[in-house]
Amino acid sequence: GQNIDQPTEMTATEGAIVQINCTYQTSGFNGLFWYQQHAGEAPTFLSYNVLDGLEEKGRFSSFLSRSKGYSYLLLKELQMKDSASYLCAVIDSNYQLIWGAGTKLIIKP
Amino acid sequence: DAMVIQNPRYQVTQFGKPVTLSCSQTLNHNVMYWYQQKSSQAPKLLFHYYDKDFNNEADTPDNFQSRRPNTSFCFLDIRSPGLGDAAMYLCATSRDGQAEETQYFGPGTRLLVL
Numbered sequence: 001g002q003n004i005d006q007p008t009e010m011t012a013t014e015g016a017i018v019q020i021n022c023t024y025q026t027s028g029f030n031g032l033f034w035y036q037q038h039a040g041e042a043p044t045f046l047s048y049n050v051l052d053g054l055e056e057k058g059r060f061s062s063f064l065s066r067s068k069g070y071s072y073l074l075l076k077e078l079q080m081k082d083s084a085s086y087l088c089a090v091i092d093s094n095y096q097l098i099w100g101a102g103t104k105l106i107i108k109p
Numbered sequence: 110d111a112m113v114i115q116n117p118r119y120q121v122t123q124f125g126k127p128v129t130l131s132c133s134q135t136l137n138h139n140v141m142y143w144y145q146q147k148s149s150q151a152p153k154l155l156f157h158y159y160d161k162d163f164n165n166e167a168d169t170p171d172n173f174q175s176r177r178p179n180t181s182f183c184f185l186d187i188r189s190p191g192l193g194d195a196a197m198y199l200c201a202t203s204r205d206g207q208a209e210e211t212q213y214f215g216p217g218t219r220l221l222v223l
Contacts, residue, residue, distance in 0.1 A: 004151070030208040042199055042214035043152070050209060087151065091208045099151035 002026045004100035006088050011106045012078055020073045020086050020103045028093020034062050034073045035087045037102065043087055046073070075105075083107045112136070113215035115200050121221045122190050130185040130218045132200030138213070140206040141183045143175055144199040146217075152199060158183065159206055187220075195222045 003025045012018040024032070031050040035043035049055055049064035049071060061074040073086055085102035092098055113134045122128040134141065140159050144152040156175040157164050163175065172194070174186045187194055197219050201212040 042217050045211040048209060095208055101149065101151045
């Protein structure tokens, strides 16, 4: 079967750095997305990785290792507004988007 | 601003009473998706359309149907809602459904079944 694993919940302090991991087992791979979802709202796009390595975009960076079936989302200089769920989603060989259940990130002052 | 719009934001229905959720987009995207998302779970794809070409996911219950009368609008019909259908329903679009394309989501409709 196809599977995306992410921690259910993480807690971090305002101003700190947090890394949210995602591991996947899918039938093929055509890219990996990270989306941010605030409570009761729709997911919004953060990043897309299809090649190995680190993609940096402001305070957010996303890393991919295809050989390990692993990605992480790195959030720097955390702000209270970063409290949200972060969803990892993988495109499989059929171009279907397979979603993880998301990691709920709680930021404390 | 180009966007994906869903109405209503909150919908209350009675057990077994048909309900229709609507989605419109001004992005002129070819692909539209309907997802069901329950609390703390991953979004579950119900249907998607490439233009008017309808694609039903294998495990989508027959109780759910969809219509896309034109490029801009898409509807989700729940024929006989059960308590287990209470969820957030998300509409999304993408330009051509290619792997690297971002999906743009509407704000969602939260369905409550009494």
